[in-house]
Amino acid sequence: MDSSRSPSPDPSDPIVLTGIGCVLPGTPDVHSFWSHVSTGTSQVSRLESPAFAAAGLPVHAAAQLGAFDTEARLPDLPPAHAAKYNRDILATMAAVSDALEDAGIARGQIAPERMSIVQSSSRGPLSWWAGTIAADPEQNPYGGRATAMFRGLAGCPATLAAIGVGAKGLVTTVSSACVGGHHAIGLALRELRSGSADVVLAGGHEFPIAPEVARCYLALGDGVLSPESDDPATAVRPYDRNRRGFALGEGAMTLCLERESSARARGARIYARILGHRALNEANHATSMDLVGDVTASVVAGVLDDAGRKPEEIGYVCGHGTATRYNDIAESRALRRLLPRYDDADLPPHGSNKPIYGHTFGMAGIINVAATSLMLHHQRLAPTANHITPDPECDYDHVAEGPRDTEIDLAVSLSFAFGSQTSVMALEHA
Numbered sequence: 001m002d003s004s005r006s007p008s009p010d011p012s013d014p015i016v017l018t019g020i021g022c023v024l025p026g027t028p029d030v031h032s033f034w035s036h037v038s039t040g041t042s043q044v045s046r047l048e049s050p051a052f053a054a055a056g057l058p059v060h061a062a063a064q065l066g067a068f069d070t071e072a073r074l075p076d077l078p079p080a081h082a083a084k085y086n087r088d089i090l091a092t093m094a095a096v097s098d099a100l101e102d103a104g105i106a107r108g109q110i111a112p113e114r115m116s117i118v119q120s121s122s123r124g125p126l127s128w129w130a131g132t133i134a135a136d137p138e139q140n141p142y143g144g145r146a147t148a149m150f151r152g153l154a155g156c157p158a159t160l161a162a163i164g165v166g167a168k169g170l171v172t173t174v175s176s177a178c179v180g181g182h183h184a185i186g187l188a189l190r191e192l193r194s195g196s197a198d199v200v201l202a203g204g205h206e207f208p209i210a211p212e213v214a215r216c217y218l219a220l221g222d223g224v225l226s227p228e229s230d231d232p233a234t235a236v237r238p239y240d241r242n243r244r245g246f247a248l249g250e251g252a253m254t255l256c257l258e259r260e261s262s263a264r265a266r267g268a269r270i271y272a273r274i275l276g277h278r279a280l281n282e283a284n285h286a287t288s289m290d291l292v293g294d295v296t297a298s299v300v301a302g303v304l305d306d307a308g309r310k311p312e313e314i315g316y317v318c319g320h321g322t323a324t325r326y327n328d329i330a331e332s333r334a335l336r337r338l339l340p341r342y343d344d345a346d347l348p349p350h351g352s353n354k355p356i357y358g359h360t361f362g363m364a365g366i367i368n369v370a371a372t373s374l375m376l377h378h379q380r381l382a383p384t385a386n387h388i389t390p391d392p393e394c395d396y397d398h399v400a401e402g403p404r405d406t407e408i409d410l411a412v413s414l415s416f417a418f419g420s421q422t423s424v425m426a427l428e429h430a
Contacts, residue, residue, distance in 0.1 A: 321352020
């Protein structure tokens, strides 16, 4: 018998989120994550970067992780190993380890062959390539044996994290831009539902604060990358008439997913049920998304139908909310298409956490699902920070007044990406 496959898992056994590991700006753990998200406390600050200053780019705000304290976050990692790794690897290793700890899973408690890791990153180790090698081609940036190989491979954060926690199942990294986090969770659901794994650590890591990345978005014109300089914490203003784009954000986050029966059997705390995932490519436009709203509405309706739920039951929508003109309008139109008989005032609350951590690209879907799960768990809606003057096309309930206690059973998380990508997750109170 194949020991790597569980005998016929019950297809009705829900998948649940039991652990969250965070290495985000100002956010060393799930408790600080919920504190920042639930109060709308931005971690976007003034960008202190000699590289940006030298380049003269009009980018003044970012959600910056700062120095990584390897000894504190990874006390069992030998210093000689840590010296070979970049922040992508170290942060991912810490997030994966912390997700297991938060889930209450000790090393050896899960058979190594039954534990998988699926990570997402949009640009991989771009900051290392740009900052270390490109900065001075005459130096020796490779650092000796294997160092450059570790730091330069997009998949190394996942594989080295697997070595760190002893995961011997599927270990892989996806790169599908801003829907990648959702895709990682979607693959995790397949692993668990097929019986190929008992625990899957689905996460994302992104370190895009580099002039090369900023130039890509500045080239798209005004309103994509926020130029805010006076008050960096207000740089990202989703659904607001005065929005001017997003700020770059960095870090790592990992979610521990397992079947509900297993979680209940070991007495685990459950944050939320992950009801399902649907993703598609519109195959329409390389940079724009469905501005009518029909495609997104159909995907939301589809994932809810898969779970036996209806759009009218949605209690909250965690939007992609990039504070760009077309993303915010497209999301708003999709809600109208999804619930055409509702007045705007009656549509479910619709928010964004981009003002807190900026745009983290391949990690954005992970942050969205974590935030949504915690709202379900705590029965409290997080505010959309910096939302002051509603755009008439987005004039919904964005929980602008601050955190709101509520009774919520069903929520939806949205992700979109360049290349015509759309992704939707449905979550339920457990």
